[in-house]
Amino acid sequence: MNSITWGCMYMLATLGLSLSYGLSRFPNFAHAEYITFGAYMAFMFLTMFGLNIYLSIGLAVVLSALLGGLSFLLLFKPLKSRGASLIHLMISSIGLSFLIRHFLMQVFGGGIQSFKIIWPTISIGPIVTTPLLLAILATALITAISLHIMLTKTKLGKAIRAAADNPELAAASGIDLNRISLFTWSLGAALAGFSGIFLAMRSSLVPLLGWKVLLQTFAITLLGGIGSFYGVLIASFILGLSENIGVVILTWLGLSADYRSAIAFIILVATLIIKPEGIAAVARRRA
Amino acid sequence: MADPLMYLLDAIAYAGIFGILSISLNLEYGYTNLANFGKVAFFMIGAYVTAIMSSLKYPFIASSLLAILIASVIGILTSLPTLRLKEDFLAITMISLGEVMKLIIKNETWLAGGVWGISGIPPAIVIPGLTFRDRLIVQIALIYSVLIACFLLCELIVKSPYGRVLKTIREDELLASTYGKNVFKYKVQVFALGSAMSGLAGSLFAQYIGTVSPYMFEPTVTFTIWMMVILGGPANNLGAILGAFMVEGFQRSSRLIKDYFNLPLDPVNLQVMLTAILVIIVVFYRPQGLLKEKIKPYEGKIHKIITSKLMEVKSWIHRS
Numbered sequence: 001m002n003s004i005t006w007g008c009m010y011m012l013a014t015l016g017l018s019l020s021y022g023l024s025r026f027p028n029f030a031h032a033e034y035i036t037f038g039a040y041m042a043f044m045f046l047t048m049f050g051l052n053i054y055l056s057i058g059l060a061v062v063l064s065a066l067l068g069g070l071s072f073l074l075l076f077k078p079l080k081s082r083g084a085s086l087i088h089l090m091i092s093s094i095g096l097s098f099l100i101r102h103f104l105m106q107v108f109g110g111g112i113q114s115f116k117i118i119w120p121t122i123s124i125g126p127i128v129t130t131p132l133l134l135a136i137l138a139t140a141l142i143t144a145i146s147l148h149i150m151l152t153k154t155k156l157g158k159a160i161r162a163a164a165d166n167p168e169l170a171a172a173s174g175i176d177l178n179r180i181s182l183f184t185w186s187l188g189a190a191l192a193g194f195s196g197i198f199l200a201m202r203s204s205l206v207p208l209l210g211w212k213v214l215l216q217t218f219a220i221t222l223l224g225g226i227g228s229f230y231g232v233l234i235a236s237f238i239l240g241l242s243e244n245i246g247v248v249i250l251t252w253l254g255l256s257a258d259y260r261s262a263i264a265f266i267i268l269v270a271t272l273i274i275k276p277e278g279i280a281a282v283a284r285r286r287a
Numbered sequence: 288m289a290d291p292l293m294y295l296l297d298a299i300a301y302a303g304i305f306g307i308l309s310i311s312l313n314l315e316y317g318y319t320n321l322a323n324f325g326k327v328a329f330f331m332i333g334a335y336v337t338a339i340m341s342s343l344k345y346p347f348i349a350s351s352l353l354a355i356l357i358a359s360v361i362g363i364l365t366s367l368p369t370l371r372l373k374e375d376f377l378a379i380t381m382i383s384l385g386e387v388m389k390l391i392i393k394n395e396t397w398l399a400g401g402v403w404g405i406s407g408i409p410p411a412i413v414i415p416g417l418t419f420r421d422r423l424i425v426q427i428a429l430i431y432s433v434l435i436a437c438f439l440l441c442e443l444i445v446k447s448p449y450g451r452v453l454k455t456i457r458e459d460e461l462l463a464s465t466y467g468k469n470v471f472k473y474k475v476q477v478f479a480l481g482s483a484m485s486g487l488a489g490s491l492f493a494q495y496i497g498t499v500s501p502y503m504f505e506p507t508v509t510f511t512i513w514m515m516v517i518l519g520g521p522a523n524n525l526g527a528i529l530g531a532f533m534v535e536g537f538q539r540s541s542r543l544i545k546d547y548f549n550l551p552l553d554p555v556n557l558q559v560m561l562t563a564i565l566v567i568i569v570v571f572y573r574p575q576g577l578l579k580e581k582i583k584p585y586e587g588k589i590h591k592i593i594t595s596k597l598m599e600v601k602s603w604i605h606r607s
Contacts, residue, residue: 027375029382079571086374087322088570091513094324095563095570098510102556102563211506215383222379256394265387272368272376 005133007240008140009202012195013213014220014232015147016068016188022164022227023184024080026089030071031192031217032210033100038064038193039200039209040104043113053117057197061190068189069182071096077178097211105207113205136198143191144233151229160184164227212261216243219264223271225280234279239264294539296423302535303430304492307437309515309527311484314441316513317521317580318450319477320457322374325365325381326512328388329358329482331504333489335392338405338499347411351490358486359479370474385506393501404500411494426495433491434528437484441524444480453477454522462597507559511538514566520576529578534562 017031041063045056075096079089119130151157163170163180171177192210200209220239224231246263250256271278308326315321333354340350365384369377392399399405412425444450452473455463460470493499511534519530541558569576 027379075567082571084570084574087316087320087378088574090322090324090375090378091517092567092570094510094513095566098507098559099563099567102559106553106556106560215386218379218383222376258390258394262387262390265383268383269365269368269380272372272380276372276376 001127001129001133003240003244004237005136005240006243007237008136009195009198010213010216010220010239011140011232011236012143012191012198014217014224014236015143015229016185016191017217018221018224018227018232019160019164019184019229020072020181020188021221023160023167023181024072024076026086026093027218027221028076029090029093029214030097030100031188032214033097033104034064034068034189034192035196035199035210035213036104036207037067037100037196037210038190039196039205040108041193042197043108043115043200043205046115057194060197061193064193064196065186065190067100068192069186071189072182072185077181101207101211108207110207115201115205117201132198132201139194139198143194147229156180156183215261215268216264219268219271222268222276223278225278228278228280231278231280239267242267293420293423294543296420296427298535298539300423300427300430300495302532303427303434304488304495305512305515305535306434306528306531307430307488307491308485308512309519309531310434310437310441310524311481311488312512312516313521313524313527314444314484315477315481316516317523317527318445318453318457319474320374321370321474321478321481322378323381323478323481324378324509324513325383325385326485327504327506327508328381328385329362329485330489330492330508331385331388331392331501332358332361333486334493334499334504335399335405335489336486337490337493338408339399341408341494342405347409347490347494351411351487354486354490355483356486358489359483362482363475363479366475366478370478371471382506382509385504385509389501389504400500402501404498404503406498408493408497408499410497411491430491430495433487437487438524438528445522445524457522459594459597461601462593465597510566511562514562516576517566517574518569518576520578520580522580523576523578526576526578530576537565538562 013035016034017028020031021027038060041060042056045051045059046053049056051059075092076089079092084092117132119132121128121130122134123129149157151161159170159175159180160183162173163175163177167177170180196209199213216239220232220235223238224233224235243260243263247257247260250259275282308330312323312326315323333351336354336357337347337350340353341347365380366377369380393402395401410422410426412429414422414425417425445453452463452466452468455466455468456470456473463473464470515530515534516527517530518533519528520526538558541561542554544554
C-alpha cells in the first residue's frame with residue numbers, strides 16, 4: 001500500500017518532466033521547483049487566506065500550470081530560438097530553479113511548515129488508510145486514465161506524441177510545435193504542483209520539498225524512457241516498490257533509512273549502463 | 288570580520304580556491320563540452336579526505352595527494368556509464384552524485400562527523416609566531432601558487448595537440464573519431480583531470496577554513512562555479528579566473544550590503560536570486576562570456592572547411 005501511494009506520487013511528479021524532456025529535448029531541472037511551488041501556493045491559500053481546501057488545491061494547480069507555461073514562454077522558447085546549446089538550456093533551467101526556490105524562501109521563510117490537517121483513519125477490509133492516501137490514489141488513477149485517453153484519442157494528444165517522436169516531421173505536417181510545447185509544459189507543471197501538495201500534506205512543507213525528489217523523478221524519467229508516458233507509469237511503481245524493499249534491506253544491513261534516495265541513484269546508473277533508452281525502448285522492440 | 292583588510296584577504300583566498308574550481312570546469316565544459324553539474328561532489332570529496340586524513344595526523348601533502356586520487360577515481364567511475372551518451376545524461380548523473388555524496392557524509396558519522404562535520408583541521412603551512420594577518424597571507428601565497436600551477440597546466444594542455452583534439456571533440460565528436468581519435472578515452476581523461484583539480488581545491492579549502500560540514504557543499508556551489516565560467520568566458524582560462532574574481536566580489540559585496548543597510552530581503556536569498564538572474568541574462572545575451580575564446584585564424588578556417596565537408600558526408604550517409 002505504501003509503495004503504491006509513493007508510486008502514484010512519483011508518477012504525478014514525473015509525468016510532466018518526462019513529457020517536456022521528450023518534447024523539448026532537454027532536462028528541465030526547474031521541474032522540481034514546480035512541485036515546491038504548488039505545495040506553497042496551496043499552503044498559502046489554505047492556511048493564510050483560509051480558503052476551502054478544494055478551492056486552494058485548484059488554485060494552486062492552476063498557478064503551477066501558469067508558472068510552467070510562463071517559464072517555457074519567457075525563458076526556454078526564446079533561448080531555443082536563439083539556438084542555445086543543450087548545456088546552456090540546462091544551466092538556465094538550474095538558474096530558474098534557484099530563482100523559484102529562493103523566491104519561495106523569501107516569501108514563506110526557510111523553515112518547516114505543515115498543513116496541520118489531521119487525517120482520520122479509515123479501514124477498508126484489512127487495509128487501514130487515510131483519506132489523503134485515497135485521494136492520492138484516485139488522483140493518480142484519474143490522471144493516468146485521462147492522459148491515456150487524451151494521448152491516444154484526441155487530436156491534441158496525437159500531436160504531442162508526433163512532436164515528441166519527430167519534431168521536424170510533425171512541424172511539416174502542420175502541427176504548431178510551440179502551442180503543443182506550451183500545453184505540455186503547463187500540464188506537466190500542474191501535475192507536479194499537485195504531487196507537491198500531496199507530498200507536503202503527507203510529511204511537511206520545506207523549500208527543498210521538490211529538490212528532495214529530483215533524484216527520484218530523474219531516475220523514473222530515464223528508467224521509463226524519456227518522453228514515454230507508459231514508461232513513467234511503470235517506472236514510478238518500480239521505484240516506489242524498490243524504495244520500500246530497499247528500506248527494509250537497509251535496516252537489515254544496519255544502515256540509515258536516509259539512504260532511500262540512493263536507491264534511485266542506483267536505479268538511474270543501472271539504467272544508463274544497461275539500457276539508456278529505458279523501458280519504453282525494450283517494450284517497443286518486443287511489439 | 289570587522290577589519291576590512293581581513294575581509295578583503297579572505298575574499299582573495301576564496302577567489303583563488305574558486306579560481307581553481309573554475310579552471311577545472313573550464314577544461315571540462317569550455318574545451319570538451321562536458322556538462323559536469325556535480326562539481327560540488329568532487330570539491331566535497333577533496334575537502335573531506337583532507338579533513339579525515341589530517342585528523343589521523345597525516346601531513347597535508349599526503350592528504351591532498353590522496354584527495355586528488357580519490358576525487359579522480361570517483362570521477363572516472365561515475366562518468367564511465369554516461370560519457371558515451373549525450374551531455375544531458377552526464378548532467379543528470381552528476382547532479383545526483385552530489386546529493387548522494389552528501390547523503391553518505393551526513394549519515395556516516397563514524398567516518399565524517401555526520402551533520403556536525405569535522406573541525407580542527409590544521410593549516411598546511413605552520414610557521415610559529417605569526418599574526419593572524421600574516422597567516423592569511425601565507426595561505427594566499429599557497430593557494431595562488433596552486434592556482435597558477437593549475438592555470439599553466441591547463442594552458443599547456445589546451446595549446447598542445449591534445450588540446451586541439453579536445454576542442455574538436457567539443458565541436459564535433461564524429462569529426463574527432465573520423466581522425467581515429469578515441470573520443471571516449473579523451474573524455475574520461477579530461478573528466479579525471481577536472482575531478483582531480485576539484486579535489487585539490489577542496490583540500491586547500493579544508494585546510495584554509497579548518498572545518499568542514501555537509502552544509503558547506505550545497506548545490507549552489509556547483510552553480511556558482513558554472514556562473515564563473517559562463518560569465519568569464521568558456522574556453523578561456525584567464526576568463527575563468529576573471530569570472531571567479533567577479534562572482535566572488537559580487538557575492539562578497541552583496542554580503543556587505545547586509546551589514547550596512549537594512550534590507551527587507553534576506554541577503555542569501557537575494558544573492559542567489561541575483562546570481563540566477565545574472566546567469567540567465569548572460570546565457571541570453573552573451574553566451575560566449577566576457578573574454579572570448581582565442582581562435583587562431585587558420586584554425587577557424589580549417590575547421591570551417593572540414594565541418595562543411597563533414598556535413599556533406601553526413602548528408603550522404605543519411606540519404607543512402
